[in-house]
Amino acid sequence: DTAVSQTPKYLVTQMGNDKSIKCEQNLGHDTMYWYKQDSKKFLKIMFSYNNKELIINETVPNRFSPKSPDKAHLNLHINSLELGDSAVYFCASSLGPGVSWYFGPGTRLTVT
């Protein structure tokens, strides 16, 4: 059974478009996250939500808007896509401090 799932796995789109990535976890965790991995494999946190409430917003452009309809889902909507948004986006969830996190398989976004 998949613990953290993301859709789509691959997303190719043109500059200026708006796109969404969905994430779902079936672990009953309260906290969910979005991370961005760039071409150099550097992973950086973008957002975290705890029980549908935004906790962390790491100076991400406001073209990125996370939405958490319930604590099992955290979606990422991106407006006016730019070339620099090309990356792999990972969703993750955790039960709380001091325990391991679970990551989704990633969504490879390519903006042309």
Place this chain on the structure above:
Amino acid sequence: SQQGEEDPQALSIQEGENATMNCSYKTSINNLQWYRQNSGRGLVHLILIRSNEREKHSGRLRVTLDTSKKSSSLLITASRAADTASYFCATDAREKSSGDKLTFGTGTRLAVRP
């Protein structure tokens, strides 16, 4: 800002040899975690070591933590071709103002030759 630096950036060894990767970080932590990422895949949690622990084992993995030096090492013994992947350390430094977050190191690319 980038929390962890990993060393080496890339490591190539023969199957059966041991692989050691090091991670250094900058601030106080609650725990440190190691993750593996196979090419084009997601991150898989390997092991978590708390700030009051010095060493931890899990199968062929051994992790050490030296909080005075702000460093950790991951040892994979008797490596296999299937261990080929990128390995990341990540520090959990819960801050009152910003909540829980994992800050990742730059990663070590390990290649195990059959």
